[in-house]
Amino acid sequence: MSSKNINLWDKERNRMFWTFVKEYQEEGYSKQEAKKLAKKEVNEVMEDKKDFVNELYNIALDNYD
Numbered sequence: 001m002s003s004k005n006i007n008l009w010d011k012e013r014n015r016m017f018w019t020f021v022k023e024y025q026e027e028g029y030s031k032q033e034a035k036k037l038a039k040k041e042v043n044e045v046m047e048d049k050k051d052f053v054n055e056l057y058n059i060a061l062d063n064y065d
């Protein structure tokens with residue numbers, strides 16, 4: 001996949017993932033465990049962001065009517 005095909009959500013997910021991996025490693029976790037924990041945390045954060053955006057979209061649609 002070329003960098004042109006990566007959307008903003010994917011870029012943010014990737015940046016956040018490696019930030020969390022680094023933080024977990026600094027806390028003493030192995031790289032494997034840090035990646036596992038980071039993946040879980042990123043999924044939770046991105047789900048919250050998706051829910052927030054969907055809520056804004058629904059509010060905008062309601063106001064449009």
